[in-house]
């Protein structure tokens with residue numbers, strides 16, 4: 035579908051001149067006619083963003099809640115996509131923010147209504163957001179779990195009928211279509227990195243494939259998460275080499291909404307993830323072939339060492355509150371075994387060359403093995419080079435995975451992302467440290483950029499109250515929270531620093547009775563959880579993720595209770611950051627906590643009509659150390675009680 039520009043343009047006209055006129059009409063006339071306030075900040079932002087589009091450069095747009103920044107970047111992105119005939123990519127921090135943008139009554143729909151536009155917007159969600167029919171079908175024949183069986187029943191008929199015509203194929207399989215499934219059950223039936231999609235028999239009728247085919251043809255906007263955008267960047271070349279299309283099509287521009295979270299997504303996207311069983315399943319398949327004695331001995335040695343190594347990792351790893359990443363110490367035996375495995379894997383790779391020349395194995399098997407062994411050897415080398423990688427263990431009921439992540443990503447981002455001559459817009463309420471954007475820019479490998487900051491237009495003094503309580507005792511805190519909820523008759527968001535903290539509160543509430551609904555993050559699909567909170571005005575939402583992105587104006591949210599200062603967890607990723615900082619507290623912990631705290635408080639006042647209160651709990655030690663820093667980033671003085 036090709037969309038036309040929302041303004042007249044001839045071959046002699048300059049696109050940017052015409053666009054400038056149109057944007058002026060939109061902000062000075064059309065939007066005010068539809069009841070939107072005329073805001074000088076929007077005009078200022080529009081001018082700054084236009085420069086980035088003209089120069090095809092990077093702009094950091096720091097703008098608080100209520101400045102209307104989304105309207106500005108959406109307008110430019112849509113018009114530029116239509117002009118260049120390539121979609122714009124809007125990359126959001128996570129799946130909740132994707133839904134916020136496209137939800138009924140969200141910014142895209144508002145813009146469509148006010149400007150009489152039909153925007154072709156399609157979602158490119160993370161792979162974990164789609165059901166894996168291969169896993170689902172296997173499990174459905176071995177379980178009596180109602181939640182899982184009802185997902186199986188909802189899968190369209192054509193998926194189970196190999197002879198079905200392609201005309202009957204329809205999109206399905208998005209996590210959102212199965213809101214009743216809790217997160218831990220979803221993991222059992224969703225795509226995971228262990229799935230070998232390129233050789234899967236269900237591939238052509240898999241929901242993920244069908245959804246990908248759909249969004250690829252968007253003419254205006256493709257909305258994805260930062261994680262998915264980074265996965266696209268890192269896999270682009272290898273997919274092309276294998277004759278596959280990149281995950282995302284070529285874009286006219288990329289907007290990073292909540293762009294301050296991009297660095298972590300980039301690191302995450304570059305991780306090497308090794309499941310304890312993958313190497314043995316690949317090499318055991320090799321042993322079934324007619325291979326030479328030398329190769330067999332190497333395979334047996336590798337498998338034995340690999341099992342010992344994973345057992346050692348599991349035994350020495352330690353759980354960390356607030357994180358799924360278990361700390362694995364760099365012990366001498368762990369590193370020595372890793373080194374021996376790496377040497378043997380290199381030797382096996384050499385043997386494979388002989389094996390393939392002697393035609394003792396099918397080419398296809400050799401290729402799969404070579405690819406995995408090279409990937410494994412590269413990960414081990416990153417692990418062995420002290421200071422280059424960050425590693426941790428993730429364990430579930432059924433799987434153990436070692437994850438290795440590079441510490442710095444700026445060089446790769448500079449080369450693979452920001453060398454493209456297209457406009458890049460970073461939008462967030464928190465991109466600078468007191469107007470200085472250099473920390474964000476350098477961590478992303480960006481050398482040249484424009485930047486600006488615009489404050490929120492809300493009158494916090496009349497719209498909001500800020501309270502604080504100092505306590506050492508958690509049960510006193512739960513008691514005080516319970517009272518605050520009752521006094522407000524619900525209508526509240528409770529923010530916790532970790533799942534563990536939320537669960538301790540949940541245990542305490544088991545003996546309480548409430549006159550309003552208590553909703554907990556993770557019990558249902560996240561956008562359904564948010565909808566339920568918005569619909570049921572008195573409900574209370576307990577969450578450990580929604581410090582950012584939740585946009586619920588009105589009576590549903592008139593109180594935000596912040597259970598503790600949101601410091602980063604002591605997990606391997608943050609430990610690595612701390613160990614490379616001159617002053618870990620001021621360079622890592624405080625900036626992270628203050629930014630998240632500002633974001634959390636920002637959930638309360640979402641419109642000029644909103645009113646409400648925030649209460650923060652701190653310990654005595656935190657009061658002594660951080661009271662001033664906390665106060666400095668807040669819009670009002672805290673009233674301590």
Ligand code: SF4
Nearest residue numbers: 166167168231234240
């Ligand atoms: S293609 Fe991948 S996600 Fe789809 S069913 Fe097969 S293994 Fe699962």
